[in-house]
Amino acid sequence: MRIVIVLLLSIALAACDNGSSANAKYFGVERKEITVTDFNKGALATGYRVLYQGRQYNCRIYYGEVDCKQPGA
Secondary structure, rough: OOOHHHHHHHHHHHHHHHHHHHHHHHOOOOOOOOOOOEEEOOOOOOEEEEOOOOOEEEEEEEEEEEEEOOOOO
């Protein structure tokens, strides 16, 4: 059980660590041009918010793939 928890935490932390780079690539900009906040780590996915060019996006990393949408879209 302990090994499973450590593995799941490692996956979630890796998603967070790569979030800025993955999102910069998603938006086609450098990391310094985006702000990543409000992390919600799950076992398989990590949700968070990105501020880019004054616009808010709700994003999620699931199995290494980034998906972002503006609220209400």
